[in-house]
Amino acid sequence: GVEREKIRVVYNGVDERFQPGDKKRAREGLGLPHNRFTVLFVGLLVPIKGLEVLLEAVHQVDDERLLCILVGDGTLRECLEKQANETGLEGQVLFAGSRSSQEIPVWMNAADLLVLPSFSEGRPNVVLEAQACGLPVLATRVGGTPELVTDGSDGLLVDSGDTRQLADGIITLMSDESYRRQLGRGGRESIQKRGLTWEASALRIKEIYQEVRCQYSRR
Template identity: 45%
Template structure:
């Protein structure tokens, strides 16, 4: 049977996220909104609060803020009340889940404390789901609190796996264990599904579904093409962490600036690497060429995309980056790296250019090619937009995801 229907006949489902809404996961807000349009009544449970104030959010994000249940807001009294209810309703299941949290935490006191904290959160989640009559929840990313909430029950769980962090440390992320606890798993790409297959026994493979995320093609509409921009605007949207390759982009930009090319690098996002990157941007030919925008909301990001002549994402590891989809949808030529599932989005030389991760020389050469060849830049921009229309349209991919939910929940519940 399907999850219980709300009074207006909409199918009910919970989404579990770490922080909501959060700048680096704007695609989650879009996916939830699109699923509601497909007839789902989505209730969002977020472990923590958003990463910024309501004034810094888009109108849609502010609306999500009002509708979201925040687990940590329950505090000690709320947690105690939730756990007492679970102990009374299902003492045996509660004891098994608690022992599981202790087992996962192991002998290391820090890990044990961390997993007991997850267990506290899981109790609040499980109680909230039961009280709201929600019989299934879908966790974005591989959530430890979600795993324990599924063990507390009675709600069942599915997860969305993006990659790539969990593939490099599958033991710490307990990938196989979480897959086993799920009714089904939505992978954002074929590559992601293949990595899950690598990390799990064959009997779990029938759980895997490939369900790409997508972009709202009306909101992210192509910007006017600038045939001879001065300065040439290079954009990167990503958290300021080493794995995103900001240093390689700045090295490549320095090489090009030293050749006398007029360019500007615009970095959108924030993170622990900001001070080091700002220091790097003040050196030599880069001075005055790099703009740090910080974190911006979805309304502002589209304005920034419209100013860009080239989007560069030189990551060391990725799933299928939403920011690349957004840039391609906006009709911006893209350069990225041959890592993760990016090849499922960009076919090298056709929808964009791909270089070896960590190679600032090859990156500089690819940027130079696009800067010097306006026809190539236009060709990549137009092909990129078509690629997103064909394979990463939010409307189409939400229908696919909605179909998976309906089919899998009918089968499993």
């Protein structure tokens, strides 16, 4: 294998479009109700994302104030729509379909919580984007997600596939606005402290190229 001292890690950055915004204005622009606790998922509607678990969690929360929005499309959409209908969630789950990348910051600013219930992940940029918007994150502790979310500090982590934990996380954040704000601030501060911008990532890559060039020029 490759020697450890030869490895350099460059993290993804976050586009500068992802900034905290006015929730009321965002909801008005998207035609969303102002009086609903809005949980947002952004990504592909495919089995690995754990969305069937999410809909079951929404069913267990059993609160008409809750609105779950799925932004994205995929092979699982028809099954999820059927699940929502069969469990009486027609008024609580909104399938928004695929949206342009330009719209995603608006959806995030309209939401109260980003949820990522995946069974597997790499290092999901959607978490970084939510944190940059000051949006609290509820995610499963899989893949690289725990590198981005510190449980109880800038988000909440639950076990993948555990419907009850996911439902309890939603209930906790739904019932405690000050805690939501605290987690949202924590995520935003985490992004700022780590300098996770595309400019910073590009500069880091440039530094690595310069380091390699210097090493070879000495030979």
